[in-house]
Amino acid sequence: MTAPASPDEPRQDQPPLRDLEVQANAFTGEEAATGHFADTLGRWTVGAADLGVPHLVPSPVDPAHWRDPRVGWGVILPEREGLDPVALATADDAPEPIRELVVQRQGKVLRYRPGTALAQWALRDYAGGGDLFTAASPQGMGAQELPLYLLIAASPADVPWQVQYALNPVRYVGRLDLDDAGLANYVSALMDGWRDSTASYAAPLVWSVDHGGGDITTLMREVIGAGLHDTFAADADMPGLRYVDGSVTDATGAALTAALTELRPLVIVTTSHGKTGPLSDPDQMRRDLGMLVDASHQVVDPTALTATWSPDGAVWFAQACCSAGADQPSAYEGLFAESGTVGRVLTEVARLGAQTAPTPRALLGAAKPLRAFIGQVEPTFNWTMSFPPNQADLTASLRRTVYEGICGGKPVGMALAAYYDVIGSLLVNHGRALKSFNVGSTTALDLAAYSKATAYDRASTVLLGDPTVAIPLPGAAPPGQPLPA
Numbered sequence: 001m002t003a004p005a006s007p008d009e010p011r012q013d014q015p016p017l018r019d020l021e022v023q024a025n026a027f028t029g030e031e032a033a034t035g036h037f038a039d040t041l042g043r044w045t046v047g048a049a050d051l052g053v054p055h056l057v058p059s060p061v062d063p064a065h066w067r068d069p070r071v072g073w074g075v076i077l078p079e080r081e082g083l084d085p086v087a088l089a090t091a092d093d094a095p096e097p098i099r100e101l102v103v104q105r106q107g108k109v110l111r112y113r114p115g116t117a118l119a120q121w122a123l124r125d126y127a128g129g130g131d132l133f134t135a136a137s138p139q140g141m142g143a144q145e146l147p148l149y150l151l152i153a154a155s156p157a158d159v160p161w162q163v164q165y166a167l168n169p170v171r172y173v174g175r176l177d178l179d180d181a182g183l184a185n186y187v188s189a190l191m192d193g194w195r196d197s198t199a200s201y202a203a204p205l206v207w208s209v210d211h212g213g214g215d216i217t218t219l220m221r222e223v224i225g226a227g228l229h230d231t232f233a234a235d236a237d238m239p240g241l242r243y244v245d246g247s248v249t250d251a252t253g254a255a256l257t258a259a260l261t262e263l264r265p266l267v268i269v270t271t272s273h274g275k276t277g278p279l280s281d282p283d284q285m286r287r288d289l290g291m292l293v294d295a296s297h298q299v300v301d302p303t304a305l306t307a308t309w310s311p312d313g314a315v316w317f318a319q320a321c322c323s324a325g326a327d328q329p330s331a332y333e334g335l336f337a338e339s340g341t342v343g344r345v346l347t348e349v350a351r352l353g354a355q356t357a358p359t360p361r362a363l364l365g366a367a368k369p370l371r372a373f374i375g376q377v378e379p380t381f382n383w384t385m386s387f388p389p390n391q392a393d394l395t396a397s398l399r400r401t402v403y404e405g406i407c408g409g410k411p412v413g414m415a416l417a418a419y420y421d422v423i424g425s426l427l428v429n430h431g432r433a434l435k436s437f438n439v440g441s442t443t444a445l446d447l448a449a450y451s452k453a454t455a456y457d458r459a460s461t462v463l464l465g466d467p468t469v470a471i472p473l474p475g476a477a478p479p480g481q482p483l484p485a
Contacts, residue, residue: 172413182365203240413467
């Protein structure tokens with residue numbers, strides 16, 4: 001028996017395709033349309049298909065590509081008295097390294113203007129012709145647009161922390177507040193892409209103090225330190241991981257210094273108290289503000305760290321009270337009783353005035369500077385890390401920020417967006433709880449306080465350094481070649 005022909009094989013008795021009558025689903029009013037191929041079939045077939053120029057919706061912009069004008073990078077400067085609008089549209093009054101950076105990046109210059117008619121503050125775009133009210137401003141580098149990446153090149157006394165807090169949920173924001181030498185070091189490394197850095201992706205460092213006895217450092221170690229250690233340990237690209245676990249060994253300043261010197265880590269995570277005393281000595285408080293407190297209750301002096309170790313392009317997340325700086329007034333003013341230690345700490349630290357802490361200033365301004373420092377302007381609390389009613393862990397987004405974002409090679413400002421995402425929801429919950437309280441729900445006030453405090457906890461975790469910086473991934477560029485800053 002002869003097997004039937006395959007559907008792909010023409011029957012031997014079938015005429016060529018070009019000789020067949022063709023039917024079309026068109027009706028002339030008298031008959032259905034039929035026809036035969038023309039003698040020019042061959043010429044038509046081999047000609048290029050002309051379907052016109054496609055007019056599809058453009059591909060969405062990649063937010064990591066900060067040089068794209070639809071994304072953009074800009075610098076926020078104070079509005080100096082005595083300068084005319086033409087001068088304020090430029091960065092000519094900024095320190096020389098900032099001027100050079102703006103020229104190299106063709107960045108937008110924005111001026112912080114407090115006390116405007118419609119808001120507590122605005123960012124004025126003198127070159128673009130108007131004030132930008134941040135939450136709803138369109139993104140980009142055009143007139144009346146606000147870049148996605150913003151560098152505040154000023155102290156918090158000149159451009160307040162509150163500006164950074166408000167921008168954090170809607171833009172990728174960093175800050176540089178360094179002396180002249182430190183600023184020159186940082187901007188030089190930034191523009192060069194940390195070309196000669198020898199910091200190791202393969203050897204992240206986690207240092208977690210644990211004082212035990214119900215102290216908050218135990219919770220910090222468990223949810224941040226141990227959590228990130230477990231994630232790093234499962235990553236085959238991080239075989240040199242070091243975990244200084246304060247529950248089983250003394251997490252001292254000496255141990256931290258030794259690990260930094262030996263490993264040269266590209267990613268550093270520390271959890272500890274931050275120094276906020278003695279409350280009766282403001283000069284010492286200012287000198288030691290936010291320095292990490294080790295297992296022996298001694299401060300980790302950044303000068304001692306850099307005596308044997310160079311930051312060299314690393315990114316450091318420091319969960320410690322005031323590790324990034326202090327504000328006046330505190331965001332939590334009026335929340336805690338003055339008779340308690342928390343209330344007294346908030347009051348006395350606020351008396352110091354708005355400032356950046358000494359540790360990030362030293363590390364970001366070093367001869368081989370840190371790429372970025374992520375720290376806190378306010379204290380964090382046990383109940384902003386673990387929800388009191390059910391002890392639910394609230395730090396998953398922070399761990400994702402560090403591992404999936406920073407260790408994933410995203411610009412650090414972009415990586416932090418995952419941590420700030422919940423601020424809007426928390427503030428919505430705060431408003432709803434207040435509405436319930438106003439109609440008689442006595443328990444709603446607790447939820448309102450919790451929601452507002454947690455929102456401030458997220459917003460006051462800030463980035464110091466330029467928000468576009470990203471760590472190089474293994475194999476991402478030939479050795480010695482600069483990467484985009």
